[in-house]
Amino acid sequence: MDKLNTIFAATVTREILWNVPTWARALMYILFLAAAVFCVLGIARRVRSWRRGREAGEAVSPGKAWRRLWRDAVLQVRIWRSGAAGLGHALVFWGFLVLFLGTCIVAVEDYGSWLLGREHLFFTGTFYLGVSFALEVFGIFFLLGLVLALSRRRSGERLRPLSRPVDLAVLWLFLVIGLSGFATEGLRIAAAGGGLESHPFERWSFVGWWLATGLQGLEVNVLTSLHLGFWVGHMVLSMVFIALIPYCKLRHIFFAPVNIALREDRKAGRYLGVSMEEVEETGRYGAAVASDFTRRQLMSFDACTECARCQTVCPATATGKPLSPMKVVLDIAGSSEGGESLHGDEISPDVLWACTSCGACVEECPVYIDQLGAIVDLRRHLVAEGEIRGSAQAALRSVAAAGNPWGMPREDRADWAEGLGVPTIDEVDSPELLFWIGCAGSYDRRSRKVTEAMVRILQAAGVRFAILGKGECCTGDPARRMGDEFTYNELAGANIESLSAATFERVLTTCPHCFNAIRNEYPDLGGNYDVVHHSEFIEELLASGRLVLEDGAAVRGTLHDPCYLARQNDVVEAPRSVLRSTGLDVVEPEQSGKEGFCCGAGGGRMWMEEDTGERINSERWSQLQETDPETVAVGCPFCMTMMTDARDAVDSPVEVKDIAELVAERLPGSPA
């Protein structure tokens, strides 16, 4: 290499802006200035619109921000999940990034050498050859990615309902910019300095070299004219692109990395709280207009790439409901510069109430937009306006008055425990577990069987546990998902008081909604507890040998993952491992684990009518049937109700059972 350097040091480079006359250079600077002004103004307008939002959230440490950028912007980790589209984007992105860096290097070399009065700065020798080679490779990546993206659109694969002509035009623009760049290079290599022989080292620019060898027959003046033509075309189109960025979905080039780096650190299952003092002071609650969102939320909406992955995974969209999480985000972003109401024909109550709060959109979004958080803020406004009626309102009233959404008497809450030898917390001194029963586990006939099965398991394993009894009330999860923070705060406050008055090591719950609320949301109100879902706890009991199950015949089955367990809380393996130890041969449905498909009951949907489109639970049931199961295992009382209803609607003989029931069936001495 050293030898190569000494031989070529003086000559291995190229003349920057070769064959570009003064008028063309002037045109470049004028257009660049105009494009830059357009671009900066457009970005400034968006940033100003964010500043209208409320202040909220903690700053992200620089180290964390860089790590996030490295993972999700540079390495494109989240993009990769969707196959060809992910590959296409990564190729275009990496190609674009390296070509952009190449342009920067050339600019630094040009201005730097001029400023320092030197012939060259560093764009010579091996560095020149290395950069040239890299630009060829990544230029090809860029073109390949574009061809992939264009062919996907051509073949109609996953044609998005919201795809607009401008989306296609942007791809063609990129393609022409890329091709004209290679053409300019080829023409330069063919014509500059008397042709190929004068600079054999340009072989490193292998695409340009290859083009140049094909162009050798042409006269030099034809080559130089063509070169100038392509150079001007390439330059003008690049300026058009720069000017366009803030005015179409290309704006994600700026805003997606910003959101990836600066987004709030928060799980989808943990909602942003609302302070009652603030509501009292401002009289505002929920999002009526764009400026009711936080600055960070408004910033995130501008990061939207319109990839539509959120609506592809949305159970409401999939079953013909009027909700598209992407459209909600775009509608808010579209109105963030004005002050008009967000609520109307586009974001209607039907759109907002269709959400099951399953969080699939949030999990899927490649640029970390929290669509669910936005929907909840919009729901809060509906609640503030009293726009929650019928059965959903009745559930909210019942939960506030009776401590459970069905309006069953408080004093009956522990009736299920009669004769089972289950002690209440005041009867046991510092138990290992506080068994949190939940409303369904306390009152719902079917879910009570799950509670009883769990009691048998705890008793068989000799676990010292107790229940709160009549002192337990709804965690507030349904109220919070429906947008009623007031009721949520009342209920959560009451529960935190009861829990904090008791002494125990951990809280056990069979309901992922209770699990999520106590684990992720109660800490915001001062309630910090070690919470386990029964699937995790049973796994521990089995692993430590405290619980031993009897062998039995293997059963083919599948697991329907609860959203609030798998997706919101990353509990994916525990239920599977427990099911396997009961002899269930778990066959995975296509959508499972963190990518599971909701049963349809979250977000307060449990208490609402579903009268538009297909039923979400029936859709899920059909998906599960593709695994040809004898048993469908669930780990959530809502899923239990929804899957049982879906099964009964088609009169299927398949069993729907909770994990706890399947375990209890294999307890020694238990009737199978």
Next chain:
Amino acid sequence: MKLLVTLKRTPQRDARIRISEEGDALDLDNVQFEVNPFDELAVEEALRIKEARGEAEVVVVSVGAEECEQQLVSAMAMGADRAVRVHHDGELDSLQVAKALAAVVEREEPDLVLSGKLAVDDECGQVPAMLAGLLGWPQASQASDIELSEDASGATVVCEVDAGLETVSLALPAVIMADLRLNEPRYASLPGIMKAKKKPIATLGIEELGDLGPARSRVTGFRALEDKPPGIKVGSVEELVQALEEKKLI
């Protein structure tokens, strides 16, 4: 225009009501209360009339002790503008309540009185009709649809009757009683409750409202319904016939 809505504090609709051991009173110790659901329909209707006409005042009125101010606040949280409470701590019969309300109506001079068709606690359903009678106003009961004329001089009301629907038109002022299908009431949410706390509640002593006369009826006792025997499942038509014969039902 001015709309007056009468409302009653009644036990929460899901509450389990127990009878005291002596059988002479209800045990309401752990019971929560709410606005009588039918009166809530009347409040919602008044608010809809107000919203449709752009301008109207909605006044809610209740007769009772201090705690019924909670229900007046709930109605104001839904959107009612102000409240009047006629203070009385003790028993009143329907006619006495109607007389008290009539006195309030004479002071307030509303264009329309809306009330629930009955209160879900005792289900008497007498007060609104008595009120119309005392005022000499027309009344429409069990309304499932109310339409006011442009100049608010009259109303067309669809009433639910046993055989179906009956449409009546009446001149205002009048008393209209809300039935279940009239509307779906809005939710009294947090910002509404906060605003409601700043809205005025006027308190009137019941003695200021003139002579209500003696009570003509009183409650003499309570008795719970006897538990129904559980149902049985039969396997076939023959078994059904046999079971009915055994019970001497056929």
